[in-house]
Amino acid sequence: VNTVITIGRQFGSGGREFGKRLADELQIPYYDREIMEEIAKRTQLAEDYLNRVVEHRPSYHFPITVGRTLHGVAPDYMIRHQAEIFAEKNRALREMAERSDCVIVGRCADYILREMKPIRIFVYADMDSRIARCRARAEADEGLSDRQMKKRILEVDRNRARYYRYYTGQIWGDRSYYDLCINTTNTDIKAAAHAVAMMIRNQIEE
Amino acid sequence: VNTVITIGRQFGSGGREFGKRLADELQIPYYDREIMEEIAKRTQLAEDYLNRVVEHRPSYHFPITVGRTLHGVAPDYMIRHQAEIFAEKNRALREMAERSDCVIVGRCADYILREMKPIRIFVYADMDSRIARCRARAEADEGLSDRQMKKRILEVDRNRARYYRYYTGQIWGDRSYYDLCINTTNTDIKAAAHAVAMMIRNQIEE
Numbered sequence: 001v002n003t004v005i006t007i008g009r010q011f012g013s014g015g016r017e018f019g020k021r022l023a024d025e026l027q028i029p030y031y032d033r034e035i036m037e038e039i040a041k042r043t044q045l046a047e048d049y050l051n052r053v054v055e056h057r058p059s060y061h062f063p064i065t066v067g068r069t070l071h072g073v074a075p076d077y078m079i080r081h082q083a084e085i086f087a088e089k090n091r092a093l094r095e096m097a098e099r100s101d102c103v104i105v106g107r108c109a110d111y112i113l114r115e116m117k118p119i120r121i122f123v124y125a126d127m128d129s130r131i132a133r134c135r136a137r138a139e140a141d142e143g144l145s146d147r148q149m150k151k152r153i154l155e156v157d158r159n160r161a162r163y164y165r166y167y168t169g170q171i172w173g174d175r176s177y178y179d180l181c182i183n184t185t186n187t188d189i190k191a192a193a194h195a196v197a198m199m200i201r202n203q204i205e206e
Numbered sequence: 207v208n209t210v211i212t213i214g215r216q217f218g219s220g221g222r223e224f225g226k227r228l229a230d231e232l233q234i235p236y237y238d239r240e241i242m243e244e245i246a247k248r249t250q251l252a253e254d255y256l257n258r259v260v261e262h263r264p265s266y267h268f269p270i271t272v273g274r275t276l277h278g279v280a281p282d283y284m285i286r287h288q289a290e291i292f293a294e295k296n297r298a299l300r301e302m303a304e305r306s307d308c309v310i311v312g313r314c315a316d317y318i319l320r321e322m323k324p325i326r327i328f329v330y331a332d333m334d335s336r337i338a339r340c341r342a343r344a345e346a347d348e349g350l351s352d353r354q355m356k357k358r359i360l361e362v363d364r365n366r367a368r369y370y371r372y373y374t375g376q377i378w379g380d381r382s383y384y385d386l387c388i389n390t391t392n393t394d395i396k397a398a399a400h401a402v403a404m405m406i407r408n409q410i411e412e
Contacts (some may be wrong), residue, residue: 116391124381173381175330181387186323188409195405202397 003028003101003204004118006110008164008172011156012130013106013185016105019191022101025197031096032105038092053081074183086167106160110177111168119200122178127153129185209234209307209410210324212316214370214378217362218336220390221329222311224399229309231403237302238311244298245291257285292373312366316383317374325406328384332391333359 005022009015016032023030024127033047040047090112096102097113104113110120125133128179131149164172182192215221222238229236239253246253296318303307303319310319316326331339337355341384350358370378381387388398 119392122381126382151405175328175379175381175387175389176332178387179389179391179393181381181384183381183385185385186325187385187405191405191408194408195401199393199397199401202400203394 001116002097002099003200004097004109004113004116005103005121005200006113007103007105007121007123008110008160008178009105010125010130010173011124011153011160012134013123014189016135017185018123018182018189019103019105020119021190021193022197025193026101026103026200028101029096029099030103030105035089035092035096035104035107039088042092043085043088045081045085050085053085059102071099098111108164108167111164111170119180120178121196122173122175122181122182124173124181126183126185207322208303208305209406210303210315210319210322211309211327211406212319212324213309213311213327213329214316214330214366214384215311216331216336216379217359217366218340219329219331220339220395224327224329224388224390224395225309225311227396227399228403231399232307232309234307234309235302235305236309236311241295241298241302241310242314245294248294248298249291251287251291256291259291314370314373317370317376320383325386326384327402328379328381328387330379330387330389332389335391 005019007019007022009014009018013206019032020030036047036050039045040050043050089107093104093107093109094114095111096104097116097118104118110118127150130153131146134149134153161172164170170177180196182196184192212231213221213224213225213228215224218400225238226236242253242256245251246256249256295313299310299315299318300311303315303322310324310370316324333356336359337352340355340359367378370376376383386402388402389400
């Protein structure tokens with residue numbers, strides 16, 4: 001069985017960087033946006049659209065709230081697409097995990113691939129540190145105040161939590177569902193990735 | 207400033223072993239029961255008694271529940287001792303942390319020494335794995351059923367959580383108060399301690 005490392009991450013916590021560095025250290029593939037690119041190819045749907053449908057508001061089972069989003073009501077075709085795209089994504093995840101050892105970020109991979117006993121990591125950080133990280137990486141957000149930034153971060157996390165809860169029945173970020181939770185507030189991500197890579201290498205060799 | 211590593215741990219999760227190994231790897235002192243031995247010397251009180259008073263049920267601020275324990279009502283002298291012993295313990299913790307780099311297990315050290323910016327680790331595990339670990343180490347418990355064992359584990363944790371909450375105002379085991387949370391269910395403790403030691407060494411050197 002391949003070694004699959006899954007990474008859940010709070011928005012702005014550096015989970016993506018951690019995952020990339022970990023994959024580099026272990027010299028194995030890293031899948032994040034690549035997953036959606038793959039599905040875009042398979043379904044012939046635009047990636048932007050896929051992300052909106054898949055990542056955000058799973059709601060088609062609840063008639064009362066069907067398709068309600070912050071921006072209004074989702075169109076019917078979007079709702080019809082949700083389950084189908086989710087299944088396609090899971091097929092893609094399984095193929096990736098069976099192809100080789102890999103690092104997969106987000107997308108409920110910890111749960112979808114649970115039979116492969118993935119090493120499940122959750123990356124998080126204090127709000128101040130997440131705001132700082134978001135500022136550092138996204139020039140487009142320069143106009144936002146700290147309060148607006150915080151609101152946006154919490155909104156993304158709320159969506160991730162809802163999505164995760166909906167498809168897994170588990171609580172996103174609850175430590176009992178992870179093997180390792182890393183707070184990047186005071187921790188150097190490079191050093192952490194290096195150490196975790198070593199730990200995983202040791203465990204595989206045993 | 208010395209590097210202080212504090213370890214919170216669920217009962218039966220192997221936190222003590224992890225802390226010891228980490229201290230060995232880093233070649234720095236490890237304080238756990240040693241802290242209470244120190245206080246026993248200072249206060250001339252028996253260590254057993256100290257542990258009962260300090261670790262377990264801080265309650266003297268709440269008149270309604272004063273001294274209530276599972277075994278009945280704590281005597282007055284015990285209640286009078288609580289705050290005093292807690293202060294003595296904190297003095298001892300500070301002295302240890304100022305003397306050299308060190309690993310400290312439990313005793314709210316993460317909070318008491320917060321100005322030293324300790325590296326705060328929480329060690330936890332699934333209930334089944336904790337029951338197995340308790341069985342492996344304590345022959346005295348052989349007579350307990352899994353259900354009784356689980357009850358005992360939960361009771362110890364409840365006391366730790368209550369104690370921690372009372373003296374720190376923080377939630378015991380809540381990941382936001384830790385830099386790293388390690389689930390020992392599927393993780394080799396030796397490999398984890400080795401990796402974390404390396405990570406800490408790298409961060410110190412930077």
